[in-house]
Amino acid sequence: MGYPMAGHLQAAGHEVCVYNRTFAKAEAWVAEHDGKAAKTPREAVANADFVMCCVGNDDDLRSVCLGDSGAFAGMRNGAIFADHTTVSANVTRELYQAAQSAGIHFVDAPISGGQAGAENGVLSIMCGGDQPAYDAVEPFMEVYSKICRRIGDSGAGQLTKMCNQIAIASLVQGLSESLHFAEKAGLDGRAVVEVISQGAAGSWQMNNRHETMLDDHFDYGFAVDWMRKDLGICMDEADQNGASLPVTALVDQFYKDVQKMGGGRWDTSSLFKRMRKLDAL
CATH class of the missing domain: 1.10.1040.10 (N-(1-d-carboxylethyl)-l-norvaline Dehydrogenase; domain 2)
Structure with missing residues (x-):
């Protein structure tokens, strides 16, 4: 689902760099949408103000966020990480704390609407996290959603x-x-x-x-x-x-x-x- 979502961001005029654990998929996205591809999460987020993620489960999310090649290690101070994966509220709160320690912001933003919703840019996005971080990232998420709302503090989206x-x-x-x-x-x-x-x-x-x-x-x-x-x-x-x-x-x-x-x-x-x-x- 991240493939078409990133496409909507690129089409809206944003500078997008993508990462996929199967690099051929990232290359295919670049061939279709232009933009850039990176071979690690850390490389992908370099100089980014906003990072969007959509993977499979708790362990997948940890692997993308943490470690020397993870996104958190490469994000600049004050940048915002919006996670669209459906995961446990526990891992969300864990990564929220890790993000704070790294000087960045974390918004849990799981999505509903299926593949068709992602392709047509009409997803429903339910969010948790700090209000200022949500306010900053909301206009970008609205590019591929029909409704986007902050429900409460970290974990509320999940x-x-x-x-x-x-x-x-x-x-x-x-x-x-x-x-x-x-x-x-x-x-x-x-x-x-x-x-x-x-x-x-x-x-x-x-x-x-x-x-x-x-x-x-x-x-x-x-x-x-x-x-x-x-x-x-x-x-x-x-x-x-x-x-x-x-x-x-x-x-x-x-x-x-x-x-x-x-x-x-x-x-x-x-x-x-x-x-x-x-x-x-």
Whole structure:
């Protein structure tokens, strides 16, 4: 997702230098968008006022930020690091403190909207961190977002992203059950959705995924492997703050079933494929 996001920044007239752990991807980005590519995070951030990051998980983020070749070692005093990765609030707070010690600023800014949202520049960005740092970086994040908000102090952005993933998990399972029920009842699923989507049942998932679900196509968005990583983060945080997430825990196990079906890289709407498989047993 960072590939198109960096492209939007370049198209907006900013001087962009990119880094990817697979350097060929960085070279491909330069060939498409101009700009520059670097072979280490430290090299990429040299002389930058703002650094945006989007990787995979806690360990990936630490590896990009810390160490002699990490971004924090190369950022100049007062520069701002905005992290778009979905990670734990714990690693966010850890890196916030490390950034402060290095004389730089850290804003957690996880994103929602999927690959299409990144490509079209209409992501939702939920942020945590110090208000002055957020105010400075917000205009740059607005280049690839439809909404960008500071929710609170460091970690608040990641906690809000957890709320997002909790809501999505139950929505997708509910939609899958609705379409499954329609099929078992002998109804035209598309006709059903055309009607119910205009009422209280309507959702983004319903509007954008019901047809591909019915067509048995599941390569349109956020992968099951990543969703299970995110739901694990949600449940770990719930263990710490006392929240009860029984439906989230159940849907996480349904996604585990999808992985066992070989669907780790299918998009999250593949919960419907799981239901069809159960029906065939």
